[in-house]
Amino acid sequence: MSIDTFYRFRSIENLLGEREELEKQSIFFAPPHLLNDPVEGFKDIYWQGDRILWTNLFNHYLLCLMKWCVEFLIIGDEFDLDLDKHFDACVTVDDLHENFQAEFSIVSENFIRSEHIQNLIDGIYIYRESIGENELELYFRMVHSFALYCIYERLEEISAVSDNVFKKIDFSYLKKINDTYFQDLKDFEAKYGEGKVQEFQHKNILFFAKDDVALAFVSRMSKFRRKIFTTEFASLYVQQLERLMFPDWFTACFMSDCTNSSVWGHYGKNHTGVCMVFSAEVDSNKYSYLSLNSDIKGWNKNGVVKGKSPFKFFQIEYEKKYEPINFFKTIGQLPKPLVYRNWYSWNRVLSPLAESYNVDWGGEQYWDNFYKSVTKKTNDWKYENEYRLLICDMNGSYSQESTTLQYDFKSLKGIIFGIKTSDEDKWKIIELIEKKVSQYSHYEFCFYQAYYCRDDGNIKHYEISSLKFERPENT
Structure with missing residues (x-):
């Protein structure tokens, strides 16, 4: 040898x-x-799916957020968990505290069926063929406080908290998320290109970070708790989604x-x-x-x-660009039955795209995507x-x-x-x-x-x- x-x-x-x-x-x-x-290990992840997949993605965001809100509610002032280390993107409803699993379905219905979220999901599905991480993070930052409002509204109803502080927030800005917004975005991209759209969205992300609607509520809290109640959670969530893939x-x-x-x-x-x-x-x-x-x-x-x-x-391999990977087609860290139930179906309606989902730990394409992503660096490191x-x-x-x-x-x-x-x-x-x-x-x-x-x-x-x-x- x-x-x-x-x-x-x-x-x-x-x-x-x-x-x-x-x-x-x-x-x-x-x-x-x-x-x-x-x-x-950078992966050029994009999101392209139908209404069912997009609905489940926003529902999953709500679920992850509620899980941490419940943890904070139970632990109280001693709450000091580092979300960067303990964030579990593979969470399902079964991972919620048993006293709150039934409540999530009510929170979810109020959140998903709201006009704000429906307009957002429809706009993404109709006008945006695919979106990248920055754009996805922007949408989560837009609805983060509304998600907290829905969660704490239910917690207040069941007397788990004495007051829903998020009901004081004016959500009128969410009415701007409509057909006109997405049509203007589409026209902007056609005229100036994808790069300008990304620049515009990044500026909006910084706007939400600077002018956080919940900042006053958490100004005296530890940095770990701030990550739950401010739109910083949206950034962390998007980063952790990769753990559902590989x-x-x-x-x-x-x-x-x-x-x-x-x-x-x-x-x-x-x-x-x-x-x-x-x-x-x-x-x-x-x-x-x-x-x-x-x-x-x-x-x-x-x-x-x-x-x-x-x-x-x-x-x-030293290259300038990375191969793009569709998140919805690469959810490889959950068993297939859970993927179909939690991502490819909604209210017992199966997504037509379920037929194209073929992720398997033993699958050649899945591991090919993984190894390509962890064995690529830019040309700057070629030496x-x-x-x-x-x-x-x-x-x-x-x-x-x-x-x-x-x-x-x-x-x-x-x-x-x-x-x-x-x-x-x-x-x-x-x-x-x-x-x-x-x-x-x-x-x-x-x-x-x-x-x-x-x-x-x-x-x-x-x-x-x-x-x-x-x-x-x-x-």
Whole structure:
């Protein structure tokens, strides 16, 4: 079997500090929010559906909002949950507190059947062929306070709260959401293009954020509670909708080259860190794999399989644009019966688009969309020559802060010291490696020193022959 080589840059703090990555032979898998690209894992999601799908989307927004309102009602002043971490986009009515599940149907009917929401849904369906995240967020911000009004109106009726503070809000602005509004928007787009429409909508989003109708009510509350009662909730909701489509994921980043000075400067902490050299097995299809010790959930009757598992190296593609994905056709994190019941039907009427819904965890198109989205970066990052290992967190069982897997020490071919790696750090690493070489009989391990090559301006390295390990004669 042939062997491929990949490089992983690490700081001394990661290798020898609190994480002890070198001692533990561990590879840290980071969630997207810890990566250096703010659009890491970006998916060009759009929404295109019929009245039934749009009705269910606004109903789902209402459900998520009511769930947090009920949590706040029950917990009271001690309410301090971080919505960014605990927001569950896969929520159904069954996830509401049992005392409020029956009440939601009343709240939902008052909300969905209102003239404001009906006009909005009809306008989107008739005049907007498809919409993006900014436009969707704008519509949710428009109706957020009205949704709160409907929720608290019912809570007041059942004496769960003493006063519906949202009934003091003037909702006359919602009357502007009519055929004329959407026709004008359509004409505006035809004349000036989609980019100008997005700019116009973004300005409106900022308007709702600045002039929040519920701001006075929550001015003294914690930032977590503010996220419920202000239109900031709409932004959070749109961000979290992706969790209905694909599983959470974690990645460990490698590179196919280690000669770029910028890479050494950033990932090698200004050349004071090191570059780890890994050997990867290559299969008959020319895919490279690294074996890692892991606990894989849900693969046998006991729920856990322990031992080595091959992790494929995915090559990053560098492109200017991302392929668009229709949200309604990619709801893959719910069982199909729940998707049909909660998204593709309303009042027992099935959407004609249900026939085109064919999302399956084992489906080739579904996973193709997922992997394309997590293995693409813009051309600005092309100099990295990145490859990555991936974990798909199907069951939500991995930690956002401490997901690490262990590699076989023999898969680590060597370590390249940076140009500015201190002698003290070098000797700490050498002493640690010396013990492991003896423990695992990995006498082929090599140390290298990086240097600046004046001929081509790259960072190259040479083997430090004086640090070769000799195999004992009796082995």
